[in-house]
Structure formats: C-alpha cells, structure tokens
Amino acid sequence: MNNELSLPVPVIIVEDEPLIQKRLTDILINIGYSISNLRFAQNLAQAKEQLLLHSASFALVDLGLPDGNGIEFIEILKNYDPTITILVISAWSTEDAILNALSAGATGYVLKERDDLEVSLSIKSVLRGGAPIDPFIAQKILKQLQLNEKFTTNKPSNEQKTNDSETVLSKREMGILELVSQGLSNKEIADQLSLSRYTVESHIKHIYRKLAVCNRAKAIDTARQLGLLD
Incomplete structure (x- = not known):
C-alpha cells in the first residue's frame, strides 16, 4: 500500500461499462487498494443499494447510467456524508453535465478519454484533498465564470x-x-x-x-x- 495516501474505504465505483470498471479497478489496486474494499454498481439502483449495504468513503461516478444520471447519486452521497470525496469519471463534456455535477458536490471531474496515468494522478490528487479538473473542462468553467463575473x-x-x-x-x-x-x-x-x-x-x-x-x-x-x- 502507498504510505503517502490514507486510503478511504469502502469505495463505490459506479460505472456501467465492464471494461471501464475493470480499468478503474486496476488503477485503484495499483494505488494501493484491496479488491475487498471496492464496491461496484452498474446503474443508479445498484449504487443506492451498495450505499445502504456497505456505506462509502470515496466514490468514482460515471454520469451516463442506464437508469438515470450519476448527478442524482452525487446528491445522495453528499446528503449521506457532506465530506465524502467524489470523482466524476465520465465521457460527458458538455457544460451542463460539468457544472451540474460540480454544483451537486463532485470533488473533481476527469474525462474517460484520458490515459491510465492521468486518471491515476487525478485519483491520487483527490485523495490528498485536491480538486482535480480535466484541463478541457477547466476551460469551460473559466468561460462560465467570466460570464457570471x-x-x-x-x-x-x-x-x-x-x-x-x-x-x-x-x-x-x-x-x-x-x-x-x-x-x-x-x-x-x-x-x-x-x-x-x-x-x-x-x-x-x-x-x-x-x-x-x-x-x-x-x-x-x-x-x-x-x-x-x-
């Protein structure tokens, strides 16, 4: 286990694509997690069930789910524990999705298209208390902030x-x-x-x-x- 990180457990991985789910699992194990501390959900209903059964200290959440939007689960997580760390890992890059996820309480947001190293760095950053935002997304947020200013x-x-x-x-x-x-x-x-x-x-x-x-x-x-x- 990586001594530099105090790893919060259990972790809920909300992702409906099996290949992405395995990819995230491998990245977390590489960081120092044990498979026994990971909980998996392929849709919103399963995510809610996992939270009830096992609680959560950290969550990786996709937004596009078969039965709903991951933003709903982010809001549920923040009501469950306002301090919980949530990293969105999604293919969605629209301003609506980004701003809504961050407004709901996501700690960080990274695009699925990034390579394993970039995703791993984002996870490590968020676990250290950072708020990693994909550079492409950061540009969109800056434009929105300039508009609101x-x-x-x-x-x-x-x-x-x-x-x-x-x-x-x-x-x-x-x-x-x-x-x-x-x-x-x-x-x-x-x-x-x-x-x-x-x-x-x-x-x-x-x-x-x-x-x-x-x-x-x-x-x-x-x-x-x-x-x-x-």
Whole structure:
C-alpha cells in the first residue's frame, strides 16, 4: 500500500461499462487498494443499494447510467456524508453535465478519454484533498465564470438589469424563467407560450447552463441574486 495516501474505504465505483470498471479497478489496486474494499454498481439502483449495504468513503461516478444520471447519486452521497470525496469519471463534456455535477458536490471531474496515468494522478490528487479538473473542462468553467463575473461585481440598476438580463438570458429564456418562478410546469409553460414541451425543456436547460445551476429552485434563487428576477 502507498504510505503517502490514507486510503478511504469502502469505495463505490459506479460505472456501467465492464471494461471501464475493470480499468478503474486496476488503477485503484495499483494505488494501493484491496479488491475487498471496492464496491461496484452498474446503474443508479445498484449504487443506492451498495450505499445502504456497505456505506462509502470515496466514490468514482460515471454520469451516463442506464437508469438515470450519476448527478442524482452525487446528491445522495453528499446528503449521506457532506465530506465524502467524489470523482466524476465520465465521457460527458458538455457544460451542463460539468457544472451540474460540480454544483451537486463532485470533488473533481476527469474525462474517460484520458490515459491510465492521468486518471491515476487525478485519483491520487483527490485523495490528498485536491480538486482535480480535466484541463478541457477547466476551460469551460473559466468561460462560465467570466460570464457570471459581470453580475457579481455590482448590484445592477433597473436599466442595467434589463441590459444584463438580455446579455445572459435571451428574452424568451427570461420569459420562461419568469413562468418557472411562478411555479408553472414545463407543460403549462408550453401551453401558455404555444411552444412544444421539448422546446421549453431545451430553453430551461440553457437557463441552467448559463446560470450554472442544476434545478429550478436554484435557477430562481440565482436569478434573484443577480437581479434578473424580482
């Protein structure tokens, strides 16, 4: 075992692809883990069951699961133990996926396409208390932060509020966000605006991405903090 690391156990590996699951297992064993301390789940239901049966001190989580999204399990883990270390290892590289995972409580995020050495270094980093972020992902986050920075420096005036809201959110997105804040469902919004439900869902996803949030309540709260909603 690597004496440089204090290895938290047990570990839950949430990954539906057998080859990736084996790859991560080999990397963890190389770091110093014993196979007896590893718990495996191929879907969200199994992950929840493993947590109930064995608890967890560390988790490697994929986002694209057959029965749901790994972000849901990240939220469950953080409710179970706010201090738990979670490293996302996923093929997903969209801003929505990245920001939602980090907002949910992921400690770090690395892409599956990285080689074993890079993945191993990310795992070691997170175990030492770091927050490793894939360089490709870091560039996306920086762009998002630069976008948000405009709205955190000073509280906008009414005139600035109008200009800023149009910069961050389109007029259509602002209209939809206003209806979301009134408690309307996606279907009700679609009916009121004579849009398809798919179009409304697409707009809401864009709103989440632009505001760096992962659900309706956070979108409303963030929009109010930014002065986009009264």
